[in-house]
Structure formats: structure tokens, C-alpha cells
Amino acid sequence: MREERPDVQALSGTDSHVYEAVAGLAVDGRSATVDEVIHATALPEEAVRHSLDTLTELGWLKVAGSAYSLGPHQWGLEY
Template sequence: MPGGESGTPDEDGLEDVQEMTTADMTVYEAVAALNMENRPATVAAVAAMTGFPEDSVRRCLGTLTDGGRLVPEGDAYTLGTHDWGLEY
């Protein structure tokens, strides 16, 4: 299983998906849904989709970006490297 020890990044620098907080996972899924709809995953769009305050969304986006799960593109985000599928 990637990540080895709990919370330890794997060879790609990603932590085990099971180590993501509920808020991080919710934000990640919102970005994925927006990406699949070809809509920009901006802070405002993710906040509207999740109901989270924009400050909370920014923190989660930062964590997910730092962990390699998301890639910033201008003022929006796209999915980074991942080893598990999403179905919408």
C-alpha cells in the first residue's frame, strides 16, 4: 500500500489517502467533481459546493497542494497524482 507507515509520504511524496481529514477529502472530491464538469475549481466554487467557509477551503487546498494531491493553475486547482479512482 502506498505511503507505508501511517502518515508517511510514499515515493511520490503523497500521504496515504486514509490519512486525509474529512474536510480535506470533501474539498478534494469537490475539486474532482468540478474538474470532471470542466468547471474551474476556485476557492469560491469549492466553498459553494462544500458549504465550507473560504478560509477553511484555502487551508484544505494548501494542505492538498503541499501533499501533491492538487495542482494550482492560476486561481483554480486540478487533480494531482493519485492512485485511486473517483466515480461521479
């Protein structure tokens, strides 16, 4: 049985900030690298890597090689 993931609005401030950085690049059809997320968020690398791992484990993001993209979702992006 698959565990329900929390609502994206329930994410921590750091996780939410990192998720929004990845989502911002997704608007342009791009995946996000760790360096791009660090640049977009101005967060320390360790915090970004931890958040990316957490968001991937929760299913909010998916990873392919060294890039992250949005996981399955049922809403549209309006940026």
C-alpha cells in the same frame, strides 16, 4: 528523495470534502476556483483555503493561477 504522500482516504474530513469538490469538477474536465469549492462544500473560506494549500503541498492538487485541479494519480474517477 520525494516524501510519500498519505493515502487520500487518510485525509482529514475537511481535506477529504475539499478534495471531493475539486474531483467532482474534474469529472467535467474543469478546474475549481476557491469560490466554487466554498459553494460545493459549504465550508468557511478560511478552512477551504487552508485545505487547498495543504492538498497542494501534499501533491493531491495542483494550482494554476486561481484554479485548482487534481494532481497526478493512478486511479479513475467514477461519479
